[in-house]
Amino acid sequence: MLRWVTLLACISLLSAAITDYIDQCMDGKHQKTEPGPEDLLHDQCTPWKRKSCCTANTSAEAHKDQSFLYNFNWNHCGIMSSACKKHFIQDTCFYECSPNLGPWFQKVDQSWRKERILDVPLCKEDCESWFNDCSQDYTCMENWHVGWNWDNGTNKCPYGTTCRKFTDVYPSAKDFCEKLWSNSYKYTTYQRDSGRCMQLWFDTDVNPNDPVAKYYAELRNAAEIPCLGLLILLGSLCTLWAL
Numbered sequence: 001m002l003r004w005v006t007l008l009a010c011i012s013l014l015s016a017a018i019t020d021y022i023d024q025c026m027d028g029k030h031q032k033t034e035p036g037p038e039d040l041l042h043d044q045c046t047p048w049k050r051k052s053c054c055t056a057n058t059s060a061e062a063h064k065d066q067s068f069l070y071n072f073n074w075n076h077c078g079i080m081s082s083a084c085k086k087h088f089i090q091d092t093c094f095y096e097c098s099p100n101l102g103p104w105f106q107k108v109d110q111s112w113r114k115e116r117i118l119d120v121p122l123c124k125e126d127c128e129s130w131f132n133d134c135s136q137d138y139t140c141m142e143n144w145h146v147g148w149n150w151d152n153g154t155n156k157c158p159y160g161t162t163c164r165k166f167t168d169v170y171p172s173a174k175d176f177c178e179k180l181w182s183n184s185y186k187y188t189t190y191q192r193d194s195g196r197c198m199q200l201w202f203d204t205d206v207n208p209n210d211p212v213a214k215y216y217a218e219l220r221n222a223a224e225i226p227c228l229g230l231l232i233l234l235g236s237l238c239t240l241w242a243l
């Protein structure tokens, strides 16, 4: 009996190791469980309508100031410029709707989500245009994930911090894209259409991030093969012992 339980445990270990990182929705706060078509996606989120992890409701909320999604206040240091805000909206669409983030999922133990993204390689242009369009805007925090004063239900600058220009808070586009969401993104010098970086922006029928995710999914699978080998060995030993 114990042997069969052990065998089953080994087999489940094995199947856990063979992970497909393609077409996955993050185990986050608002994402769907499976990607699928969404005809009614709103405005800047519409590029994902053929295969989306966000619902129409989420896509509409993504365009609001202080939406019910995270109660996040973009205007914590004066009104954010519309040129800057459109990048944050795009970032929200990408985070909520993209079915291509699987290769960068990491399990986390947070009250509001079970998975996060780590080091998603952003195309140089997407990071730099975001930073440039926000260069005249102000913020008081470097990492927007932590440290806010949430006393009144939305994020405010904590006491003792001051509002400074984005360009004073972040010396470079790389600094900005990586520090903003605690390394969710990784700055790269890859250009759009290189097939090696993710685009926040696209308006094509075909999602240009599909092949990029496939490429990195294969890399991640390959990196896990040694672990897989060990598990197969353990599985075989278990089986021999069980028989």
Ligand SMILES: *[C@@H]1O[C@H](CO)[C@@H](O)[C@H](O)[C@H]1NC(C)=O
Binding pocket: 057, 058, 060, 061, 068
């Ligand atoms: C989305 O759904 C929430 C909760 O059901 C609702 O309060 C909100 O008004 C909806 N937003 C839109 C834009 O439909």
Ligand SMILES: *[C@@H]1O[C@H](CO)[C@@H](O)[C@H](O)[C@H]1NC(C)=O
Binding pocket: 149, 151, 152, 156
């Ligand atoms: C929260 O609201 C109360 C009452 O309006 C106000 O006195 C307090 O300063 C606010 N706190 C913050 C952090 O803004």
